[in-house]
Amino acid sequence: MASKRDYYEILGLERDASSDEIKKAYRKLALKHHPDKNQGNGEAEEKFKEINEAYSVLCDDEKRAAYDRFGHEGLGAFASGTGGGGFGFGDIFGEFFGDIFSQSGKKNRRRKGEDLRYGVRIQFEESISGVSKQIKFNRYEICSSCDGTGAKKGTKKITCSVCRGTGEIRQQQGFFSISRTCYKCNGEGEIIEHPCPACKGEGRVIKERKLDIKIPAGIEDGNRLKVSGEGSSGFFGGPNGDLYVDISVETHSIFKRDGSDIFVSIPISFSQAALGCELEVPTVDGKSVIKILSGTQSGTQLTLKGKGAPRINGGPKGNEYISVIVETPTNLTSKQKKLFEELAAENKEESHPLKKSFMDKIKSFI
Ligand SMILES: [Zn+2]
Ligand SMILES: [Zn+2]
The missing domain is CATH 1.10.287.110 (DnaJ domain)
Incomplete structure (x- = not known):
């Protein structure tokens, strides 16, 4: 080539x-x-x-x-x-x-069928695992009574006698040849003498179609799947249109997604942050255990590699990113208050290096 x-x-x-x-x-x-x-x-x-x-x-x-x-x-x-x-x-x-x-020339009746669009809403979990959904929609299909010809069973289209099948009528006027669409056949070159009663000569009828759609694991909100050839049937032997399935994914109460990465915020208590602990955390694959080191600050981000969402193309999974939020206790009991007061009396500068360095800076500033 x-x-x-x-x-x-x-x-x-x-x-x-x-x-x-x-x-x-x-x-x-x-x-x-x-x-x-x-x-x-x-x-x-x-x-x-x-x-x-x-x-x-x-x-x-x-x-x-x-x-x-x-x-x-x-x-x-x-x-x-x-x-x-x-x-x-x-x-x-x-x-x-x-x-x-x-205006002139034989019309090409053989055309591709219409493309169709269908919206499917799925759960967040289904977007991670992949899911099969049955959808139902109406589309044009080839009329079975006339096999799509538009002519009543047992009859045939006949060639237009006026234009002899060309779809146009030519007239010579001096140098010019003027052509017009044939009035008899509307430019189609053929005439259906006895239209098929089922499709009124259109060759297609509306039918309900049921289809199982395989939605791949890792699909994201706003993705569109193309199902080739599942749109309406073509006109007079033309190819079928395509079906486009628009996917929307419901939001999740815990997980946020960006590409193949998953983000989670996890609150921990003052004492867990100060003393350290082991923490069970949710992932899209189930539970994982992470270690919170003693002295963990609010806003610390931890990464669970490969615990994110799968990719449609089968590439490596994304990561899960955990933001640790240290929750300041509220609604203290009188005992808790007392213990915090004791703790405050026990506070040493070395336990709060950030605070100490900030205070030092302020001193030199003033
Ligand atoms: Zn004609
Ligand atoms: Zn028909």
């Missing part, structure tokens, strides 16, 4: 072109090289394909970023830009040319 040309070069753009500039350049070139205007011209057809491929990448922020960083290789993760599959060529075509070209 010949090496591919640079997409910016194809569209005659600078690398920092705005999305408006990209659209404009594409529109201009696509109009010039459109097959409808260059019938039988193989070179124009190749050019048109090339222009579309370049545009399909540059108009998509994600793909453009990947292309900017890694070139053509960077697009491996995306569906091919030229085929009708991953990228909705029909979308661009419809957006820019619907107004211009739908």
Whole structure:
């Protein structure tokens, strides 16, 4: 395969072109090289394909970023830009040319089905362990009565007699050849004489779809899963659309998550902080025991390596970070008060090095 040309070069753009500039350049070139205007011209057809491929990448922020960083290789993760599959060529075509070209020429009824979106809310724990959810949604499916043709069972579509299947009527006026959409078949070239009663000639009907979605361990709030081909059926033999599942994860009362790391704040008492202790702490995997050293200060952060959340791509787990909060006791009993007073009388400077150094600084300051 010949090496591919640079997409910016194809569209005659600078690398920092705005999305408006990209659209404009594409529109201009696509109009010039459109097959409808260059019938039988193989070179124009190749050019048109090339222009579309370049545009399909540059108009998509994600793909453009990947292309900017890694070139053509960077697009491996995306569906091919030229085929009708991953990228909705029909979308661009419809957006820019619907107004211009739908005036003439046979309509391409064979189109990709609609993409669908579905929101799924899961528990925090489920986001850690992964979970399977059954979802139900409505989508268009191929009409089984007519196998998607739109024509009543036992009948066939017939070629339009007015345009002889071309979908357009050409008229010569001096130098100009003017073409109009065929009034009889609406530009489709074929006529359904006896529409299928089940789908009214549309070839598709709305059906409920049940689907088990496997949500991988480590999924995060706001992630989106793509389930290829589970959108609506294509029109008249076109490929299916895709289903996008938007995941939202409920917040947890103890754990906070950032990427694959988990954060927990754990209160301990004055005496635990002063004397040290062993502490049972929650992790997303269950319990762990950590050692609190004597003389631990409030705000100390401890790390449990590998006790964070899993990663969707199977990389190493994150960490759990524990913030220790030393809780000053409140609602003292008279006995506790007395003991604190005794403790205060017993206080030595060496037990509070921070306080001592601060007081020393203040003295020299005054
Ligand atoms: Zn016709
Ligand atoms: Zn039907």
